[in-house]
Amino acid sequence: MRGVMMYGPGDVRVEERDAPKVVEPTDAIVRLTASCICGSDLWPYRGAEPLYTTPQAMGHEYVGVVEQIGAQVKNVKVGDFVVGSFVASDNTCEICQAGYQSRCIHNVMMGEFGTQAELTRVPLADGTLVATPGQPEADLIPSLLAASDVLGTGWYGAVAAEAGPGKTISVVGDGAVGLSAVLAAKQLGAERIIMFSRHPERQALARAFGATDIIEDRGDEGAAKVKELTGGYGAHGTVEAVGTQESMWQAINATRPGGYVGYVGVSHGVELDGLNLFFTSVHLHGGPAPVRQYLPELIQLIWDRAIEPGKVFDLTLPIEDAAEGYKAMDQRSATKVLLTF
């Protein structure tokens, strides 16, 4: 099968790999209908994070059709169209039952398998995969794929930011996760949604997803603008979807004392000074999103065409051109790239 491999910063190739097989009786093999490139794939692409192996199979998002199941799999069957989280989980341990499937005591990161490929093995299939109500129409595929990571991650950020009726939510990061957080905040009932963005097309998509205000300033100036817009108090909650020192403090300082910061950008070089944090009095919550918790609800919203998170994909390429897709995302000429087979 064809799959994307990274050999080092900026060096992405598409190669033939062995097709995955059922190893454990709880495994499923899924034939991908589409895959995509994640903002987090850019960290090693930019040399800001080492590869785990060289070369490394890339990708952790996936939707597709179940091709084979292990002997113990009973929640999905061959032929089902499925969506799964970027973290495989048993969905039965205490952590999963509390809604934190991304930190399941048996969790397996799907990045291990490299889902920018025609086929993937999915461990703990019963706990990980959610079947759609039927075979989806083609135009639903991007949105279902978005549910596998960016939508679920933005949703988690918005939930952690306590988005809800009457609330003002600000969003730091105008990538696919930040944009999804805007969509999520809107769905969760937020009254006012403030997006930080300097990028005209992303601003437009943010507004389409529900943003009511756009701020182009960053850092302390950006945070100060949020306070100006909120009677000096700050946002009730903020989603942080970047992962840098500046973006974290921008999010924290944009939020009022007692407010909520949901941080879902994978931290790179972030150090939080304890005393400064202490006197912000914010709630800080984040980490890898428990996408599995939200999948049934998100799939239904997509199925009913109540939301269209697939709009974050603004470039579609055949997998052969994956290198071009990485380049476009790195240069920010594309927000998120969908790969077809």
Added chain:
Amino acid sequence: MRGVMMYGPGDVRVEERDAPKVVEPTDAIVRLTASCICGSDLWPYRGAEPLYTTPQAMGHEYVGVVEQIGAQVKNVKVGDFVVGSFVASDNTCEICQAGYQSRCIHNVMMGEFGTQAELTRVPLADGTLVATPGQPEADLIPSLLAASDVLGTGWYGAVAAEAGPGKTISVVGDGAVGLSAVLAAKQLGAERIIMFSRHPERQALARAFGATDIIEDRGDEGAAKVKELTGGYGAHGTVEAVGTQESMWQAINATRPGGYVGYVGVSHGVELDGLNLFFTSVHLHGGPAPVRQYLPELIQLIWDRAIEPGKVFDLTLPIEDAAEGYKAMDQRSATKVLLTF
């Protein structure tokens, strides 16, 4: 009037100072029935934190009788016995109304006035002071004084740790705040309360307050013991009541993914690595406790003799001997010192 002054590390003196006067029409003057020394007073005493002025008037906890009120004060009257938080607040702004009076947009730190003294000015009296149902019996004074800071702070920590029925809560820090957090977790219905302590008398008080388990290990070993006691998962929530790098990570690592860390120890030298924090998936919340939020409930519990938080005071001294009290707390021969006039 007599008041405690700190001239530098280890140098505490009791001196005559001018009596405070009503400055703003929203002020009250309170004649203290008792005051006390706080764990946070030990930071400058140990030279770990500079004085704001030299010498500095010390103290921020207080109970007593209203002696004078400004023209606009209407919620308390001369002769009322009152308890107030260590932060004065208007109790009307959006931050106060959301329950974060310690971060009121008009907040004033009571440490500014130095309440280890016979009299104190209390700004924003209507929003800050809560009158007791009547003149308290003498044996209630220590508990009412505890409500002014340590009990309210421990309570906030336990609330932030989401202590409640069926929950396992661990508590880092066996000072007066940590012990109060044990009492709070018990009152809030926690099923199991794990106290970290190596000090036999504090262990005994923790058990009297509701602790079910004691762990003598610290740091990673201590956190690992909590995981052992909780089926490998970790506590549902942890109260951090120290404020050091070791105690913060001990608290975070003792807590399960998706769990809650309430941190109320004023941070000294804490730096949180963003990536490590990200993968813990805990909720982190803390800061200066909004004691005012809890005062009506806590005063009633004390009045009804349902709780006796005043047990944290294990040494009572006349104010003239304040220096001896600081020394006893510094050497940990006393947990908390009550000062009388």
